[in-house]
Amino acid sequence: MKRILLVILLGIGLNAFAQSQTQDKSITKNSIITGGSFSLGKNEFLLNGKPFLIRAGEIHFPRIPREYWDQRIKLCKAMGMNTICIYLFWNYHEQEQDKFDFAGQKDVAAFVKLIQKNGMYCIVRPGPYACAEWDMGGLPWWLLKKKDLKVRTLDDAFFMERSAKYLKEVGKQLAPLQIQNGGNIIMVQVENEYAAFGNSTEYMEATRKNVKAAGFDKVQLMRCDWASTFDYYKVNPEVATTLNFGAGSDIDKQFKAFKEQNPDAPLMCSEYWTGWFDNWGRPHETRSVNSFIGSLKDMMDRKISFSLYMAHGGTTFGQWGGANSPPYSAMVTSYDYNAPIGEQGNTTDKFFAVRDLLKNYLNPGEVLADIPAQMPLMEIPKIKFTQAAPLFQNLPLGKKSVDIKPMEMFNQGWGRINYRTNLKASAAPRKLIITELHDWAEIFIDGKLIGKLDRRRADNTIEIPATKANAVLDILVEATGRVNFGEAIIDRKGITEKVEINDGKTTTTLQNWTVYNFPVDHAFQAKHKFSAQTPNGPAWYKAKFNLTSTADTYLDMSSWGKGMVWVNGYNIGRFWKIGPQQTLFMPGVWLKKGENEIIVLDLEKPAEASIVGLKTPIIDKIKPDASLLSRKAGQELKLANEKPILTSSFDDAKGWKDVTFDVAYNGRYVCFEALSAQQANDITTSIAELQFVGVDGKPISTQKWKIIYADSEEITAANNAADRVYDNQESTMWSSQFVGGKTKHPHQIVIDFGQEVSIKGLRYLPRSDKSKNGMVKEYRIYLKATPFQL
Incomplete structure (x- = not known):
């Protein structure tokens, strides 16, 4: 009996040893990972009890066919890479309350199993909040039907109840795939970059419990924040803390404070930003290969785990693109991100730079996998549109409303909405004032276009001509993406407050509206009455085209205005002539041999109603509809008669600088004037973030801020506009022009706070990369209740 027991135990031990060896070498093969353990060790992660350095690449399955x-x-x-990191987006899986969808393109379990089949591990980031330049950061639009909604807080029981229910649904899909259950999921994230929004330890603890209750009770939990914010709240010791930062960062300084507080913790950069996202009307974002690969090498030399955000960005198809605020700025459809793997799955210089670097840091016996073949590309000859359906001739059934309301209150999540009412007669022009337009609108009177308003520019007023009695006023509003980051994330669409008429004497609120909803689903677009005509305003255009073969292509939208495209029922995404994106990625797997159908909704009028398919994308061509500069031609800021409230200097160290004034000062307009730079002969100025602190010791909200003047901005060689100083993104910055323009100090920016405030100090963040170009040394601060003379 003892002999039999010994044989059994020996067999179990040998099997366990063999399994361990297979697991340890699984990243070198395509064999399926069969489970194991993953935990925190002293200064390192442990996979099956052995040191494991995470080399992760982030990709998002909704952004890839x-x-x-x-x-x-x-x-x-x-x-x-040995690991894939993924987000889940709550609003992608629960587009209507209590209707969860994890099938087909949304089958996250299938995606994770495919990662496992390829011999790789997985880190899951389920939210409930994600960010990711995704509409509302992944939070579902229907939450906004609750008028007093609060998010990411224990102060709203509805939000906490719904987010817990969502996490349980995620758990049903993915909890069985934890590494301890035989799967490949080694870590699950709790929330996302919470310190950039709040500091409630209690909320994070409640969310941690919800994640565990969803079934993630065995796997290692983690959270991520920035080096400057990771200690804004406490976290349960079982949750690993990781940091996020961008290409070119000084690695030692990024981890310095964290290591001091957590000397035994493994180090990981959970989002190493390989590039950056693009905004409509702004220059295409890039990050150099040298700065990116330099900091990655620094991490490898220090045995710091990482996840490339993004390894491959892909495409934000459909209505899913988000926005930043302040200032309001919506994301383009392409999520190329200047990542190592391009939007079409193509290899880039960054790809080969990473591959060439990492081959020097492989474990014994580990080899790089072969590069898979690139997906084929094709050109498509010119598609001519001869069928159209004018929008105002194809209105859906209207809904009556006494007061103006956002689209969510009409049970609409995305798309366009038209508000119609009648005007009283007026023999003179009047002003139309829209309070909280979200996000872009065309104003029509009796079917004639009067003008456009754009939230990006904080437009809210337009002059309308004299009108007869009962003239029809139409306000056609397009939602261009909900804010996905920061305090403005509760971002209802349409017109969210009121519409008024001012005749120079009195202001009257308009009422008695008929509302028309234009959702984004293909069935709605296809049902309109198309005929051979050439519309002179908003319209749908439809065409058929035949293909003898299929492959990926890029639809050239450069002759069109602003709208959305559907091909064979698939929503390909938004387009806007202002760029920088002029093409839309069209996956070949969504095309068909034989007849294909394309529908374009253009809210303006195309210069030419035709489209060709290209082999090369155009994602770097802006055609701005207004100057991107904050300084008008001939403007000069006059400070000779102004008295500064502070003249001082900063040291040359990186990181936030805190300055406290002797007394509080009141004003609405502030001027920051850089007098010199830290480096001799440096004629530029750069600022990553600039905050002004109120008498309560907290930074003043930036939601109403606006740049009134900047003497110099770099908006051609890079996207370094002046409003970057308050965009709440530490890796972006304002920079004066590198060449040309004003080439010497002083450099100034003037900010309108939007209201009079009382300030007791300021916080300044220099650029976060290794460069010291433009870092401010001597400076002055001016504050006034009235505008500065320009």
Whole structure:
């Protein structure tokens, strides 16, 4: 009996040893990972009890056609990754309350199993909040039907109840795939960059409990924040803390404070920003290969785990693109992100730079995987549109409302909404005032376009001509993306407050509206009455085109205005002539041999109603509809008669600088004047973030801020506009022009706070990369109740 027991135990031990060996070498093969353990050790992660350095690449399955998932995963592995990091977006899986969808393109479990099949591990970031330049940061629009909604807080029981229910649904899909259950999920994130929004330890603890209650009770939990914010709240000791920062960062300084407080913790950069996202009307964002690869090498030399955000960005198809605020700025459809793997799954210089670097840091016996074949590309000859359906001739059934309301209150999540009412007669022009327009509108009177208003520019007033009695006023509003980051995330669409008429003497609130909803689903677009005509305003355009073969292509939208495209029922995304994106990625797997259908909704009028398919994308061509500069031609800021409230200097160290004034000062307009730079002969100025602190010791809200003047801005060689100083993004910055323009100090920016405030200090953040170009040394601060003379 003892002999039999010994044989059994020996067999179990040998099997366990063999399994451990297979697991340890699984990242070198395509064998399926069969489970194990993952935990925190002293200064390192432990996989099956052995040190494990995470080399992760982030990719988002909703941004990649399902047929391409495997190729994108294999590309990450070939680049040197052993792990794939993924977000889930709550609003993607629960578009209507209590209707959860994890099928087809949304089958996250299938995606994670495919990662496992490729011999890679997975880090899951389920939210409930994600960010990711995704509409409302992944929070569902229907939450906004609750008028007093609060999010990411214990102060709203409805939000906490719904987010817990969502997490349980995620758990049903993915909890069985924890590494301890035989799967490949080694970590699950609790919330996301919470310190950039709040500091409630109690909320984070409640969310941690919700994640565990969802079934993630075995896997290692983690959270991520910035080096400057990770200690804004406490976290349960079982949750690993990781930091996020961008290309070119000084690695030692990023982790300095964290290591001092957590000397035994493993180090990981959970989002190493390989590039950056693009905004409509702004220059295309890039990050150099040298700065990006330099900091990545620094992490490898220090045995710091990382996740490339993004390894491959893909495409934000449909209505899912988000926005930043302040200032309001919506994201383009392409999520190329200047990442190592391009939007179409193509390899780039960054891809090969990463691969060439990581081959020097592989474990014994580990080899880089082969690079999979790139998906084929094709051109499509000119598609001419001869069928159209004018918008105002194809209105859906209207809904009556006494008062103006946002689209969510009409049970609409995305798209366009038209508000119609009648005007009283007036023999003179009047002003139309819209309070809280979200986000872009065309104003019509009796079907004639009067003008446009744009939230990006804080437009809210337009002059309308004299009108006869009962003239029809139409306000056609497009939602261009909900804010996905910061305090403005509760971002209802349409017109959210009121519409008024001012005749120079009195202001009257308009009422008695008929509201028309234009959702984004394909069935709604296809049902309109198309005929051979050339519309002179907002319209749908439809065409058929035949293909003898299929492959990926880029639809050239450069002759069109502003709107959305559907091909064979798939919503390909938004387009806008202002750029920088002029093409839309069209996956070949969504095309068909034979007849294909394309529908374009253009809220303006195309210069030419035709489209061709290109082999090369155009994502770097802006055609701004207004000057991007904060300084008008001939403007000069006059400070000779102004008295500064502070003249001082900063040291040359990186990181936030805090300045406290002797007394509080009141004013609405502030001027920051850089007198010199830290480096001799440096003629530029750069600022990553600038905050002004109120008498309560807290930074003043930036939601109403506006740049009135900047003597110099770099908006051609890079996207370094002056409003970057208050965009709440530490890796972006304002910079004076590198060449040309004003080439010497002083450099000034003037900010309108939007209201009079009382300030007791300021906080200044220099650029966060390794460069010291433009770092401010001597400076002056001016504050006034009235505008500065320009």
